[in-house]
Amino acid sequence: LTSPQSRPDRHFTPLFAPFPRSNALQLACDDSKKNQATDIKTRRYKRDIDQIHEDMKDGGKKKFLDDLTKKDIEDLPGLAQHVCVACARYFADSAALSTHVRGKPHKRQLKKLEEEPYTIxxxxxxxxxxxxxxxxxxxxxxxxxxxxxxxxxxxxxxxx
Incomplete structure (x- = not known):
């Protein structure tokens, strides 16, 4: 019998192989890339119009309490003091909020909120x-x- 050292082709992995990972690991990496767009959409999710409509009824108290249960106040911009309930956004200071209120996206959102949401x-x-x-x-x-x-x-x- 010969020792493994005498047969260099056995158990030999080149340093620069085209796919140094195992097939299972390669497939796992491919899946993570495919789901990346879905993960980003989920992270950047904005509240739907009907949810915002509900928030407008009680002045945003429900949304504020929901955010407090899910996140720390320290993580929210401006310590959650400057809120645009219509757009479901937090702002760092009152100047940023006033600039937002004068802008087109806020005005478009208000127009969307004027009509009643679709019900069952x-x-x-x-x-x-x-x-x-x-x-x-x-x-x-x-x-x-x-x-x-x-x-x-x-x-x-x-x-x-």
Missing amino acids: EESRRAVGLGVDKGEYGKRKEREAKEEEERRAKGEEAMEA
């Missing part, structure tokens, strides 16, 4: 659930009753 009741009405059908519905009900009366009379006539 609206979606049900769009499908036709719980909708008052007016005269058409009453006429259909009347026709159905008349049809039942005719059938009942027909059955009585057949029995007699």
Whole structure:
């Protein structure tokens, strides 16, 4: 038998191999790159319009309390003293907040918030659930009753 030192091709890994990592590790690295965009989207998530609409009703107290439970005040800009509830943003000082309030993005957000958010009741009405059908519905009900009366009379006539 020969020793492993006499056969240099066995258990030999070149220093500059094209893929020095194992296949499993390589695949794991590829997956992390693919999910990077999703992670960034999640990190930069802004509140939806309907959530902001709820915040506007109570003056932003609910959002402020939610942020306090999730984050430390020290981590929020300006120690969470300068808040734009409509845009769901914190600012470092009052000058930055006043500049933001004069800007276009804030004004666009206010226009979006003017219209009421889409509700479940609206979606049900769009499908036709719980909708008052007016005269058409009453006429259909009347026709159905008349049809039942005719059938009942027909059955009585057949029995007699």
